[in-house]
Structure formats: structure tokens, C-alpha cells
Amino acid sequence: MWFLGIDIGTTHLKVAGLTEDGTPLPADRVRTPTTTSGGLVFHDAEAVWRRARDLAARYAATTAAPHGPLGGAAVASFGQEESVALDRAGRMLHPSLGWWQTLPGSSLDDATAALLDSYGHYRVSGIRHRADQTPERTAHLRRTEPGVWRSTARWADFCTVVTHRLTGEWTAASSQITHSQCFDVDTLAPDGPTLELLGLDPGLFAPVLPTGADAGALRPRALPGVALAPGARAVVGGHDQVVAARGVGAVSGARAFDSIGTSEYLMVTTDVRTPGRRSHELGLDHERSWTPDGFVLGRPVPSGQVVRLLADLLCGGDFDALFAALADAPGDPLPSLTVALGPGGSGGLLDLGGLTAGAHPGDVARRCLDLLADTAGGALAEMCAVAGVEPGRIALMGSLFRRPEMAAHRGARWRLPLYVSPDAEPVAHGAASVARDALLDGAGPGPARGEDVS
Secondary structure: OEEEEEEEOOOEEEEEEEEOOOOEOOOEEEEOOOEEEOOEEEEOHHHHHHHHHHHHHHHHHOOOHHHOOEEEEEEEEOOOOOEEEEOOOOOEEEOEEOOOOOOOOOOOOHHHHHHHOOHHHHHHHOOOOOOOOHHHHHHHHHHHOHHHHHHOOEEEEHHHHHHHHHHOOOOEEHHHHHHHOOEOOOOOOEOHHHHHHHOOOHHHOOOEEOOOOEEEEOOHHHOOOOOEEEEEEEEEEEEHHHHHHHHHHHHHOOOEEEEEOOOEEEEEEEOOOOOOHHHHHHOOEEEEOOOOOOEEEEEEEOHHHHHHHHHHHHHOOOHHHHHHHHHHOOOOOOOOOEEEEOOOHHHOOEEEEOOOOOOOHHHHHHHHHHHHHHHHHHHHHHHHHHHOOOOOOEEEEOOHHHOHHHHHHHHHHHOOOEEEOOOOOHHHHHHHHHHHHHHOOOOOOOOOOOEEEO
């Protein structure tokens, strides 16, 4: 018997398995389907489901075939910021704008936006207001597509949609739902005043359950051709970064995490239930973790995008050439060079000033990586202070940290013990681990792997 994890990522859909004894199976991936309209990129839930279903069926018939029937599954996805309008049958009515983009203009009035960004509201939801979240997106849909909005019976993230397709049951992960700004992060109950302010019915959202909770029996017709074990079920997954941290934390013992995929997300686990003023000032996400009563402080940092930009600017988009240049750099401190992170979007990701002709690309890249490491390290220190925990060992996850140069650079800048996850797909394997641990009594975390960096 084996267990399936599905990771709905920004650029790729991934699947990975764990055997009954916790041995990880090699992952598989395909491109995440997108559509484009008006110069903006959208994710279509129907296309995503079909591709995820077909990928899971292929995986079951190949990589997982020697391990018997499927015992269970869990789904993780990018954040609840990307949600789709569904009708009463669960069919998509309107695709989701990619989370990294912002709708032109605002459909919320200034007073509503200010209230959603206030400290008072943050103490309830744990999330500062951003233009890519449920309040803005539902207001935009109501204003621009009133017919679609009138037919909308569910507003669901991709984790919820795919889990529903697998089981026919509606469940929303606790690590996703508070990103809507419409739920109390402590009680996980819909926040009446917020819903009334936004004109949203609480029935738009699926019932909230913690990571690892039962999400219903796997339906044979959902995964045609996949042999199901008797009693095979889906369990609740959640926010991709949280699911990955759960799996890596189980083998590393870390409470602080730095994950770089398409973007970089810093996380620190905490027992603090009520979001505080310092968290609000720092713009931290105060969200639910993978335990029923646990919490995570999260903060995005644009390292992934900046490293990609450096590869494009300095090495024609070649990551291997960028890291080769780092290794070959003469070590010129470039005293005239100023480096600053931009706000992203139309404001740009990176500001380089005083760049002299003939500067070695590796030295330029190193100055930028120093800034990224110092920014992330400072943020993690602040987050640990807010969380009331010592930094201790920090777990590094994601494809960039599997490059030894990146891990070594962070270790040199931070001078803290680091654990480098060797897993190329920590989200997919983390989701499979959620399913295995929930459905097997007394399941341990499986074989420990990884590398410590001092």
C-alpha cells in the first residue's frame, strides 16, 4: 500500500508517494495549465483538476505500481489568495487570477481597505490586507461579472476544489482559510462583521478542518484505473508551505523554516494564539499550522524571483552559469555598488546603483545574495522573537537550497545551524506524509534524510 501527495504549484503540478513504511517514492510533475486574458495569467480549476487526475493515474501505473493499492491521499496548494467561483454543483464559473498579479484598480473603497489592514482586524484574521485576497477579488467579480457572482455558491481555493473532486465532500484547510481575512484565526469561525462588511455569505466557504482531518472516502471514478485499498480516504492537506514545513520539521526538529520555490516564504512555529502589534507592524502572516492548536508566523521574501532576475540579467537566464560565476568571482567588494530590494510588480524587484563597467557577474550576484540573506535572516530573528522561540536549527527547503552554493552562503551569513532538506518536492512528499500519518495508526515519520550545515 502507498499514499499519494498532490502539490498544486504555481508553475508545476507534482505528485509523490510514500510507502506504508514511510519510504519516499520519486516524484513526478507536469506544467500547471494556465490561460491568458487581457495580458493577465489565470489558473483554470477544471484544467488543473484534469491534469492532476491524469498525473496521479500515470504515477499509480508506473512509479507506485510495485507498492500495491492506494491507501489515501492529501492535497496541498498555493495560497487561498487564489480561489475560484463555483456553482452549486462545484463547477467553475470563473478562473483565478495568478496570485503574483494584481487586478487593475481597486473594487474596495478606501475605508474598507483601511479597516481590513488595521491592527484591530489583524487581531482577528492574522492577515494584513493585500490586493490579491478574497475581499478585493470577490468585490471585483461582483462589480465586473454580476451574472457570474449571482450564480456563485462556493468560493474555494485549489486544495479545496481538488479534494472535493476526489471525495465529493467539501472541506477547507485551516492553514488556508484565514488567508481570506474572513475567519477568526483563533476559533476558525467565520467573522460576522467582516462578512457583513464585504457582503459575503459564510456558506460560500467550505467547512474548516485541520491538516490531517478526514476529508472523505476516495471515489473510484475520481481516479480511474487507480487501484484503491479498502477504506482508502483523503485527508485535509492545506497551504503548500505549511504542509512542506510539517514534513521537514518531523525529520529535522526545526521550528524555523526558509523555503524557496517560485517565491521565498519564511516560517516560525509558535504557541501564541492572538496576533500581536509587532506582528502587524512587520506584516507577518499569523496562520494555523499543521497541528489542531498550533500557529505559524509567515513572511514572504522575494529571493526566488531575484535569483531568477540575476540569472536573466547576468547570465542569459542560465542558473548553472550564475552559480559558476559566483564560484569564479575574484572577490571584489564593489564599494560603489548599492543594492536594494524593490516592492515588486511595476515597482521592480531589485535596484542596482553605481554598477561599474567590467564588474564581475559573480561579485554582483554575491552582493545581491548577501542582501537577500541578511534580509531573510533579520526577518527570521524578528519572527522568532515574536513567536517566543530560539532560532535554533533552521530548515532550508526548496530547489535553490539544493544547490550547495546557496546553502553554504546562507550558513556563512547567518552563522546558525542549518538543516538542508534533500527533497526535491517537499510539498508533495509532505502531503503524502499527512495522508500516511493520519490513516496509519502509530505511523512514524519515515527514514530521516538531510544535511546539516554549520
